[in-house]
Amino acid sequence: MDLTLVKQLAISSSSKIVLLVADGLGGLPRETDGRSELEVARLPNLDALAARSLCGLIDMVGPGIIPGSGPGHLALFGYDPFIYQIGRGVLEACGIDLELRSSDVASRGNFCTLDEEGRVVDRRAGRITTETCQRLCVKLDQIRIEGVEVIVRPVKEHRFVVVFRGEGLSDALSESDPLVTGERPLPVKVVSPGAERTAELVNQFLDQAREALKDEKPANMVLLRGFAAPPQLPAFPDLLRLRAVAITCYPMYRGLAKLIGMDALPFCADLDDELRALSRNYDQHDFFYVHFKAPDRAGEDGDFDAKVAALEELDRRIPDFLNFHPDVFIVTGDHSTPAILKGHSWHPVPFLLWSRWSRSAGVGRFTERECAQGPLGRMPAIDLMPLAMANALRFKKFGA
Numbered sequence: 001m002d003l004t005l006v007k008q009l010a011i012s013s014s015s016k017i018v019l020l021v022a023d024g025l026g027g028l029p030r031e032t033d034g035r036s037e038l039e040v041a042r043l044p045n046l047d048a049l050a051a052r053s054l055c056g057l058i059d060m061v062g063p064g065i066i067p068g069s070g071p072g073h074l075a076l077f078g079y080d081p082f083i084y085q086i087g088r089g090v091l092e093a094c095g096i097d098l099e100l101r102s103s104d105v106a107s108r109g110n111f112c113t114l115d116e117e118g119r120v121v122d123r124r125a126g127r128i129t130t131e132t133c134q135r136l137c138v139k140l141d142q143i144r145i146e147g148v149e150v151i152v153r154p155v156k157e158h159r160f161v162v163v164f165r166g167e168g169l170s171d172a173l174s175e176s177d178p179l180v181t182g183e184r185p186l187p188v189k190v191v192s193p194g195a196e197r198t199a200e201l202v203n204q205f206l207d208q209a210r211e212a213l214k215d216e217k218p219a220n221m222v223l224l225r226g227f228a229a230p231p232q233l234p235a236f237p238d239l240l241r242l243r244a245v246a247i248t249c250y251p252m253y254r255g256l257a258k259l260i261g262m263d264a265l266p267f268c269a270d271l272d273d274e275l276r277a278l279s280r281n282y283d284q285h286d287f288f289y290v291h292f293k294a295p296d297r298a299g300e301d302g303d304f305d306a307k308v309a310a311l312e313e314l315d316r317r318i319p320d321f322l323n324f325h326p327d328v329f330i331v332t333g334d335h336s337t338p339a340i341l342k343g344h345s346w347h348p349v350p351f352l353l354w355s356r357w358s359r360s361a362g363v364g365r366f367t368e369r370e371c372a373q374g375p376l377g378r379m380p381a382i383d384l385m386p387l388a389m390a391n392a393l394r395f396k397k398f399g400a
């Protein structure tokens with residue numbers, strides 16, 4: 001939906017909207033029994049809620065497009081991910097409150113593991129602890145390169161952010177992260193003219209990082225992706241007249257929420273901590289974005305059973321969310337992460353939207369196949385927020 005139309009229609013109200021995003025929610029049937037993670041999981045609360053909700057599938061970016069978490073979330077918040085493209089580096093930096101200058105270029109980094117031939121054997125260095133990441137970032141933060149300041153900060157687990165600060169830098173760069181194992185890290189190249197010097201500086205950093213980490217195990221190299229300068233986006237609270245707050249455990253999601261003007265609470269430890277944060281902030285806000293990471297992590301590790309367990313953990317908390325009696329309650333994901341693919345996929349994501357006015361033609365279970373039969377069938381993810389606003393009675397009539 002067009003954001004200017006959204007702004008034109010939005011009205012103030014006391015109604016409350018809770019958006020619960022299960023990262024990587026969608027899945028695919030496994031070979032053994034032809035059932036997806038959602039179909040194997042025992043989800044009595046989500047199934048019961050789906051039966052009295054509006055259900056369907058959402059395409060995060062478009063049919064066949066594999067969304068990153070950034071574009072997936074932007075679409076859920078109503079921003080066209082094709083129009084508003086934000087590099088991962090800026091999201092990670094904002095997530096850890098690392099202030100960026102307009103001339104900075106930020107990049108998401110992974111500590112990774114290379115074999116003797118220099119090929120990536122683990123893009124996440126065995127998912128090292130945040131403490132190890134902190135130690136290694138201190139090492140990398142000592143790298144000095146003529147003509148640019150390099151700032152390296154830990155994010156969480158194997159994730160870090162590196163900011164290149166100086167004049168005349170450009171984010172028009174390719175990524176060193178091959179995004180697969182078995183390949184060597186890629187040299188960073190110019191994507192459009194004017195980025196030649198920045199590419200040279202970044203490759204110098206990568207060479208020095210390799211040297212600094214050569215005796216480390218398992219994190220003996222870094223992979224960079226999502227080079228970006230800070231963007232300007234329309235503010236979500238202004239567009240929708242909502243006092244919005246983000247409740248997350250991981251920085252990147254907090255960073256995206258901050259970038260579009262939501263209040264971003266300090267990181268929570270887990271889902272129970274997020275529910276406590278929701279309770280503490282419920283009176284002061286109207287829109288609550290709550291993020292649950294575990295399904296995506298399990299999916300990316302190819303662990304079908306762990307993803308089933310993560311979905312069942314989420315299901316056990318659904319009554320706690322309903323006890324707040326939100327006027328609109330949405331459960332969905334930012335993309336599919338099928339365990340059998342060990343990564344994000346293009347498959348549309350199930351959603352349920354509960355409200356008193358949702359005209360639910362409820363489905364039997366909260367699964368991909370059942371939601372596909374829902375009254376809305378399959379729709380663009382950017383249409384979900386307008387639906388939420390309508391169900392929260394926060395839209396006025398369009399036209400006379």
Ligand SMILES: O=C(O)[C@H](O)COP(=O)(O)O
Pocket residue numbers: 069110123124159252296300
């Ligand atoms: O966990 C994350 O940061 C992303 O969802 C996936 O990134 P990774 O594949 O580099 O871990």
